[in-house]
Amino acid sequence: MGANVVFIATYDTKGLESDYIKKRVIANGALCTTIDVGVGGEPTARPDVPLSKLCEGTELTVESIHRMPRGQAVAAASNLVEQYVDREFRAGRIDAVIGIGGAGGTQIVTQTMRTLPLGLPKLMLSTLASGNTRWYLEDSDIAIMPSIADVAGLNCVTMMIFDRFAALAAKAAQWYSSDFGAHARRLLDRSVLRVGQTMYGTTTKGVTRAREALESKGYETLVFHASGAGGRAMENLIHDGVIHGVLDMTLAEIGAYLVGGLHNAGPKRLEAAVECKIPMVLVPGAADTIVLPPMDELPDKFKNGRTLNYHNPTMTTMRTNVEENRRIGEFMVEKLKGAGSLAKVLIPRGGLSSIDRPGEIFYLPEANEMLFDTLKQGLAGTGVEVIEDQRHLYDPGFGESAAELLDGMMKEFYKK
Numbered sequence: 001m002g003a004n005v006v007f008i009a010t011y012d013t014k015g016l017e018s019d020y021i022k023k024r025v026i027a028n029g030a031l032c033t034t035i036d037v038g039v040g041g042e043p044t045a046r047p048d049v050p051l052s053k054l055c056e057g058t059e060l061t062v063e064s065i066h067r068m069p070r071g072q073a074v075a076a077a078s079n080l081v082e083q084y085v086d087r088e089f090r091a092g093r094i095d096a097v098i099g100i101g102g103a104g105g106t107q108i109v110t111q112t113m114r115t116l117p118l119g120l121p122k123l124m125l126s127t128l129a130s131g132n133t134r135w136y137l138e139d140s141d142i143a144i145m146p147s148i149a150d151v152a153g154l155n156c157v158t159m160m161i162f163d164r165f166a167a168l169a170a171k172a173a174q175w176y177s178s179d180f181g182a183h184a185r186r187l188l189d190r191s192v193l194r195v196g197q198t199m200y201g202t203t204t205k206g207v208t209r210a211r212e213a214l215e216s217k218g219y220e221t222l223v224f225h226a227s228g229a230g231g232r233a234m235e236n237l238i239h240d241g242v243i244h245g246v247l248d249m250t251l252a253e254i255g256a257y258l259v260g261g262l263h264n265a266g267p268k269r270l271e272a273a274v275e276c277k278i279p280m281v282l283v284p285g286a287a288d289t290i291v292l293p294p295m296d297e298l299p300d301k302f303k304n305g306r307t308l309n310y311h312n313p314t315m316t317t318m319r320t321n322v323e324e325n326r327r328i329g330e331f332m333v334e335k336l337k338g339a340g341s342l343a344k345v346l347i348p349r350g351g352l353s354s355i356d357r358p359g360e361i362f363y364l365p366e367a368n369e370m371l372f373d374t375l376k377q378g379l380a381g382t383g384v385e386v387i388e389d390q391r392h393l394y395d396p397g398f399g400e401s402a403a404e405l406l407d408g409m410m411k412e413f414y415k416k
Contacts, residue, residue: 003095003173004031006088008081008109010101012038015045017100017151017162024166030095030173037081037108039065039073054080074104078111085112089120096121096173098165100151103128110136110144118187118237119180121172125165127151139232187242193410195219196234196243198226198250201311202353203285207249209399214247217407226250226286231265238272245279245410247402249393251328252286255320258327260299261290262315270335273343279409280343282336283402285393287328287371288352288362290318309361317362325367329374340383344409346402347372350392357392 005025009018011034018034025032035054036047043050052062058080065073088094097116099109106126113122114137122142126133129146137144145165149157195214199207211221222243224230231253237243253265273280292298295308295316302308307319320328336343351357352368376386387405391398 002029002031003170003177004033004093005096005098005169005173006085006094007032007034007169008037008085008097008099008112009034009047010038010040010105010108011036011043011045011047011050012040013044014038014100014105014151015043015047016154017158018047019045020154020159021098021100021162021166024163025098025170028167028170030170033093035081035084037077037105039068039070039077039104041066049084051077051080054084070104074107078108081108082112082115086115089116094120095176096123096169098123098125098169100125100147100165102126102151105151106136110140110142113142114138114140116140118240119176119183121169121176123165123169123172125151125161134229137229139229139236187240190244192218192220193244193414194242195221195245195247195406195410196238197221197223197247198231198234198253199223200226200250200252200286200289200353202289202317202355203250203393205354206283206285206348206393206399206402209396210247210249210403211399213400213403214407217403219245219407219410226253226263226265228253228256228263228265231269235265235268235272238276238278241276243278244414245406246273247281247283247406249283249285249399249402251282251284251332252289252291254328254331255287255290255324258331259290259320259324261292261318263291270332274335274339277342279406279413280339281402281406281409282332282343282345283348283393284328284332284345284352284371284375285348286353287325288320288356288364288367290320290324292316292318307361307364309355319362319364320367321364322367322370325371326374329371329378332375333378336379336384337382341385342409342413343384344405345375345379345384345386346405347375347386347388348393348395348398349388349390350395352393354394 022032034047035049124144224234256264309317311317356362
């Protein structure tokens with residue numbers, strides 16, 4: 001039996017296009033099972049799994065979904081296909097999941113994709129691929145591909161895009177069917193201990209020194225960009241047992257959550273290591289930073305009285321103030337107070353990022369002092385050790401010291 005691509009599409013509006021893509025997947029050497037999630041009317045072609053099949057065993061029917069307001073119907077179809085695909089995946093009948101769509105189709109398909117494990121190929125052909133896709137991707141490994149023209153009809157542009165999409169899907173399914181097992185075994189192999197790290201452009205030098213020091217001691221390191229999705233991905237892999245220790249040196253995602261920045265990792269940041277009871281060293285690197293949109297798109301509340309830095313054409317960074325650093329410190333204290341000796345905080349008193357030092361735009365020692373004092377006072381008596389280092393995050397030796405601190409904790413915890 002060949003590798004099977006499960007293809008989710010709205011057959012009420014995209015039946016012709018879906019049938020074309022299915023044939024191209026098959027021509028590229030894979031099987032293809034199509035699922036209809038169209039909620040606007042009768043399908044315009046015959047799917048392998050109709051909407052009525054998804055409704056079996058539930059209180060819903062095709063007719064009841066058609067009578068719903070569109071938003072409710074999309075939500076219902078999203079939940080139905082998520083449950084169906086989960087059963088099929090657990091039964092070992094899926095080697096890749098693909099989908100096509102506009103706003104409704106992208107929502108329905110990616111909801112299902114986000115529930116599937118890391119590594120299973122997930123390919124979404126969407127009219128929304130050039131916009132803000134974070135709601136659809138979140139912290140998953142979905143690959144989203146622009147449709148260029150709308151997914152409407154067969155022409156010289158759409159056929160080229162569909163052919164490429166189908167070829168990618170078929171080859172991805174074949175890779176998963178034949179090669180993924182070795183990767184899956186390695187993810188759960190504990191013969192090499194893995195450390196999760198976080199990094200920004202403005203913490204790179206310190207994090208890199210720590211990474212290299214850890215690798216020299218035999219650890220495998222997984223570095224995540226602290227973009228919101230990166231922090232959530234690290235936390236998920238901690239829960240999955242892939243990561244055995246944490247050196248978290250870039251905490252800008254906390255400020256983004258509290259203040260309203262782009263790199264918002266949500267309210268559960270820092271929880272996974274505490275819940276899973278694994279060693280963790282925290283360095284409040286980039287706690288001076290909130291990532292915002294480009295200068296000409298800034299919300300009004302950030303335009304006056306704030307220190308703003310032109311980071312690149314698509315991104316502005318804002319310096320956290322004293323009050324925001326107090327709130328960041330309180331957030332950290334709340335998350336860490338149950339960790340006991342499995343967590344340590346290492347404070348770089350010389351500065352939190354490449355632009356937080358005398359003469360640089362983010363140098364604001366009173367804001368840092370508020371963060372440091374909040375951490376020291378809030379964690380006193382909790383068993384979480386707070387260590388103050390006079391160096392800057394970028395100073396030679398600081399990253400190595402952070403790695404040494406975690407290494408000692410790991411050796412004690414895992415009795416290496």
